[in-house]
Ligand code: HEC
Ligand code: HEC
């Protein structure tokens with residue numbers, strides 16, 4: 001019997017080693033899946049750059065913030081991060097050197113992540129991502145935003161750092177969906193409106209927010225303004241394929257989210273997201289007197305084109321002439337589209353049914369690109385072909401025939417969007433408000449410190 005012991009011990013050690021390797025491998029592949037669900041690559045990769053090497057400028061109302069290198073490079077990336085430091089960056093917005101991150105990094109959403117998921121992400125980034133030893137240009141914001149400590153005050157006001165706690169009254173599927181939507185998949189980063197200090201308004205979860213020149217629409221359960229009329233399978237199809245036939249298609253930042261992230265999620269996770277979305281409290285916009293995907297009907301103005309010469313001034317072309325010349329080849333004479341949604345109809349489409357018309361302008365200017373799916377261009381952009389006046393005329397034509405007539409598109413709007421959007425008055429106000437908050441906090445801290453010193457002095461006199 002005695003001779004068996006070393007052999008048994010060896011078997012145990014080998015089995016233990018195997019189990020260790022297996023859990024490390026599991027953890028790494030889980031980590032990769034989580035990184036995809038969190039779409040880390042979207043911000044941490046510059047166009048044409050190496051994955052996760054940073055360099056993408058993220059435009060924010062307070063200035064351009066450059067995403068950093070999160071490859072495990074010891075000189076330019078996060079190679080020296082401990083798991084605790086990684087967790088603090090991800091969930092509390094604190095860098096390894098103690099400096100605060102700007103909330104352009106969605107740590108307010110990632111704060112919901114479980115310890116296990118942070119662990120798996122860390123394992124994958126450290127072991128499976130190739131290190132890149134070049135650091136992108138550092139972020140330089142104007143005063144007072146260059147003071148990263150001001151974010152400590154912001155976090156105090158707006159960061160809810162509690163991890164996700166499941167609701168025992170709801171199904172496992174619902175809880176998984178809530179965890180993904182509020183946390184890793186950070187839908188609220190784009191879809192929740194923000195207050196003057198650029199923090200998400202939690203009472204208006206997913207009621208619609210702005211992402212640069214795009215609008216991430218209301219996706220609450222409201223039947224008219226949101227996705228209340230969508231079936232769960234419509235939602236799953238939208239996230240998997242980038243379009244839900246007869247309702248909507250993903251362009252701009254949403255096409256990127258589908259392309260890099262959502263289409264790669266498991267069927268169970270997409271279903272869980274859909275289950276949760278259908279229960280998000282409805283937020284209604286009174287302008288949506290019908291469901292945003294139910295406006296318009298097949299129609300044309302072909303009569304107005306027959307025997308009429310095109311005007312010599314291209315800015316005088318009518319909507320019908322522009323539509324016939326540039327769009328009808330794909331979307332068909334009456335806007336009805338074809339190929340079972342491959343070329344979508346322009347009526348019964350949220351793109352024309354929403355009174356928020358920036359996306360309609362953006363899609364005409366930029367078209368629809370899915371850089372990662374190989375097919376690349378889904379719809380060409382017309383920024384080089386059409387003038388601001390022409391885009392406004394065409395957009396107004398589309399709204400009149402196929403959309404909500406309460407909507408409008410102006411030449412100035414097209415001009416502004418073409419130029420990349422303008423800093424709004426709200427942004428100026430936000431700056432002012434932020435400065436005031438920071439000053440107030442500094443004043444309060446100074447007062448507290450003086451009181452403490454006075455107390456200490458008094459204690460010394462006694
Ligand atoms: C919406 C854009 C965005 C997404 C998505 C995003 N990040 Fe970031 N991240 C940033 C930006 C911008 C910074 C730099 C912020 C700053 O300098 O204050 C940053 C910083 C970081 C840092 C700090 C690194 C350092 O030392 O500067 C880590 C770690 C990090 N991100 C990890 C991740 C991980 C992991 C994911 C995916 C789960 C992720 N990020 C997704 C934008 C993003
Ligand atoms: C990076 C920003 C961003 C993120 C993250 C994001 N979205 Fe979107 N989403 C948008 C934008 C912008 C649109 C509008 C796209 C368009 O009109 O082509 C959109 C459109 C949609 C629509 C269609 C709504 C309509 O009326 O046409 C749905 C549904 C949707 N998103 C769901 C989600 C879900 C669920 C998540 C998280 C799993 C998510 N989005 C994450 C930016 C984002």
Ligand code: HEC
Nearest residue numbers: 242243249251326327330342343344351363364368378379
């Ligand atoms: C070469 C074919 C083609 C042409 C030409 C074309 N489109 Fe499209 N368009 C598409 C396809 C394909 C989609 C849907 C892409 C998808 O589902 O990913 C689309 C989508 C759209 C959408 C919905 C976008 C969204 O965000 O939901 C609008 C609006 C639109 N096109 C308007 C136009 C207008 C206006 C013109 C003319 C200036 C035009 N298209 C010309 C192929 C075309």
